[in-house]
Amino acid sequence: MFNRTRSFGRPQPATIISFLALFVALSGVSYAAVKLPKNSVGTTQIKKNGVTASDIKKNSITGDKVKDQSLTGADINASSLGTVATATNAENATNAANATTAASVNGVTIKRISYHAASGAAGSIFYEEGGLQLTGSCNVSGETSIFAKTTIAHSMLYSAISRPPNLTTVAEDSFFEPGTTIDLGTAGTAKIGSIVFTVPDGTTTAISFLSKATSGALGSTDRCFFRGTVIRA
Numbered sequence: 001m002f003n004r005t006r007s008f009g010r011p012q013p014a015t016i017i018s019f020l021a022l023f024v025a026l027s028g029v030s031y032a033a034v035k036l037p038k039n040s041v042g043t044t045q046i047k048k049n050g051v052t053a054s055d056i057k058k059n060s061i062t063g064d065k066v067k068d069q070s071l072t073g074a075d076i077n078a079s080s081l082g083t084v085a086t087a088t089n090a091e092n093a094t095n096a097a098n099a100t101t102a103a104s105v106n107g108v109t110i111k112r113i114s115y116h117a118a119s120g121a122a123g124s125i126f127y128e129e130g131g132l133q134l135t136g137s138c139n140v141s142g143e144t145s146i147f148a149k150t151t152i153a154h155s156m157l158y159s160a161i162s163r164p165p166n167l168t169t170v171a172e173d174s175f176f177e178p179g180t181t182i183d184l185g186t187a188g189t190a191k192i193g194s195i196v197f198t199v200p201d202g203t204t205t206a207i208s209f210l211s212k213a214t215s216g217a218l219g220s221t222d223r224c225f226f227r228g229t230v231i232r233a
Contacts (some may be wrong), residue, residue, distance in 0.1 A: 138224030161193030
């Protein structure tokens with residue numbers, strides 16, 4: 001019997017390359033065998049924090065995909081939002097609180113008027129607006145007189161003034177025209193009253209006032225005073 005010993009030489013480069021090619025080919029077949037079918041990846045297949053912003057297509061997430069009440073102010077660009085209804089109401093409330101500095105609120109103007117003068121002072125205009133002009137004068141006895149004029153044709157004026165003890169003076173002109181002067185009958189020591197003036201377009205001016213003849217009132221040395229509030233609408 002003979003014992004044969006077979007010796008193998010070092011693998012040739014071609015043999016090594018062949019094995020590598022075979023390995024790569026087999027790997028390709030394995031990849032194809034485990035390739036995931038369409039729509040087969042679910043929540044359990046996704047690693048936590050595995051999806052980042054760069055993986056999401058721009059403008060692909062709609063409102064119905066966002067959980068209700070999940071967004072906070074930090075998530076929203078406030079400058080991109082319009083004024084919502086409640087904010088508009090809040091702005092109106094602010095305007096109402098500052099009505100004393102506003103020229104007009106909902107078409108209604110409210111303002112204060114004042115006239116004061118020393119005894120014997122010549123007449124001077126202290127109110128002129130909306131076609132109504134009021135002039136005040138103070139005689140040597142310290143009595144205030146108020147006169148009304150208009151710059152609008154076919155106007156109407158009514159005034160009622162009360163003074164102690166029980167005297168009321170009424171002045172009325174249903175055809176108040178430019179060039180007419182109405183003495184409102186305010187001469188006296190103390191009186192309160194109202195003036196209503198209206199023009200053809202419906203704009204109406206209502207004035208409530210206090211008139212007083214006294215020295216040193218309201219911290220002034222003037223003898224004649226007339227203070228009132230005007231409402232125009």
